[in-house]
Amino acid sequence: AQKITQTQPGMFVQEKEAVTLDCTYDTSDPSYGLFWYKQPSSGEMIFLIYQGSYDQQNATEGRYPLNFQKARKSANLVISASQLGDSAMYFCAMREAQGGSEKLVFGKGTKLTVNP
Amino acid sequence: DAGVIQSPRHEVTEMGQEVTLRCKPISGHDYLFWYRQTMMRGLELLIYFNNNVPIDDSGMPEDRFSAKMPNASFSTLKIQPSEPRDSAVYFCASRSRGQETQYFGPGTRLLVL
Numbered sequence: 001a002q003k004i005t006q007t008q009p010g011m012f013v014q015e016k017e018a019v020t021l022d023c024t025y026d027t028s029d030p031s032y033g034l035f036w037y038k039q040p041s042s043g044e045m046i047f048l049i050y051q052g053s054y055d056q057q058n059a060t061e062g063r064y065p066l067n068f069q070k071a072r073k074s075a076n077l078v079i080s081a082s083q084l085g086d087s088a089m090y091f092c093a094m095r096e097a098q099g100g101s102e103k104l105v106f107g108k109g110t111k112l113t114v115n116p
Numbered sequence: 117d118a119g120v121i122q123s124p125r126h127e128v129t130e131m132g133q134e135v136t137l138r139c140k141p142i143s144g145h146d147y148l149f150w151y152r153q154t155m156m157r158g159l160e161l162l163i164y165f166n167n168n169v170p171i172d173d174s175g176m177p178e179d180r181f182s183a184k185m186p187n188a189s190f191s192t193l194k195i196q197p198s199e200p201r202d203s204a205v206y207f208c209a210s211r212s213r214g215q216e217t218q219y220f221g222p223g224t225r226l227l228v229l
Contacts, residue, residue, distance in 0.1 A: 033216050045207060045220035052216065091159065095216070102147055102211070103172065104218060106159040 002026065004092050004107035011112050013082045020067065021077045021110045023092030031097035034075040035104065036064070040088040048090075051075055082114045118142070120221030122208050128227045134196040137224045140189055141210030149209040149218060150183055150193050159207075165191065198228045 005024045013019040025034065036048040051059045051068050059066045067076040079086055092107045121140040129135055141148045149164040163173040168185045176183070180199070185191040195202055205225050209218040 035217065037220075043205060043225070044222045045209075047217050047219060050216050093159075101172065102149070102164055102166070103161050104149075108158050 002107075003105045004094055006090075006092055006107035006110050008110045009108075011110055013079075013112065013114055015084060015114055015116050016081050018078060018080045019082055019112065021079070021090050021092075021112065022074070023076055023107060024072075024074045025092075025094050026073065027094065027096055029096040029098040033095045033097075034066075034068070035093040035095070036066070036075075036077045037091045037093065037106075038086075038088045039091065039109070040085075045091075049077070079112075084114050084116060087112060087114045120208055120210050120219055122206075122221035122224050124224060125222060126225045126227075128229065129198055130229050131199055132197045133228075134194065135198045135202075135226060135228075137193040137195075137206050137208075137226070139191045139193070139208030139221060141191070141208070142212075142219060143189065144212060145210035145219075146213040147211040147218075148185060148191050149211070150191070151207040151209065151220075153205045153207060153223075154203075162193070195226075198226075200228045202226065203228050 003026050032053045034051045038046045038048050049059050049061045049064050051066050058068045063080050065078045089109045089111050091109045093104045095104050123138045150162040153159045162175045163183045165185045183193045205223045207223045208221045211218045
């Protein structure tokens with residue numbers, strides 16, 4: 001079974017509108033971390049936001065609030081007021097703490113296109 | 117602060133040649149990771165080090181791949197001999213013990229002809 005599922009291969013949004021990128025995960029480990037990375041066409045991987053499984057509040061970094069629903073095992077990234085520079089691939093990833101592993105498992109990504 | 121530095125940024129080589137990719141992690145980071153990104157397999161972890169010691173190399177595809185970390189500020193990923201199916205983007209990332217986040221380098225785009 002896939003650990004990280006991103007069901008939207010591609011998304012389109014108008015500039016200044018909000019968009020939600022979906023991420024569901026599968027783990028039996030009570031302690032885990034969830035990450036979102038952005039990969040623009042230039043290729044670098046840019047860290048956006050982190051959510052720990054025991055965090056009491058949903059994480060927020062600037063224009064990127066995370067909609068973390070633990071019971072549903074989802075960690076959707078919200079991009080408010082989209083900008084043309086937000087056009088990129090977005091990857092959700094998970095690290096499970098069990099066994100002390102440092103391994104990040106990535107989803108297949110969502111390609112976001114922001115239209116002017 | 118300088119981020120993770122990788123070299124070369126692009127490498128084109130012929131099948132059978134040795135390829136060496138280099139990485140300088142962020143100063144003070146304890147963990148170093150090598151990832152590979154392909155269209156077919158996405159992003160996958162190859163190996164990671166903690167304090168220069170290899171911890172998990174289960175993602176290394178085969179014996180043609182080897183990685184070393186001789187000191188806290190330098191790591192190499194070597195492919196010998198290279199094959200066309202090794203063509204991919206190879207990322208190095210590092211993390212501090214006190215943080216959760218892995219910070220990625222710009223990647224090396226490898227093409228094996």
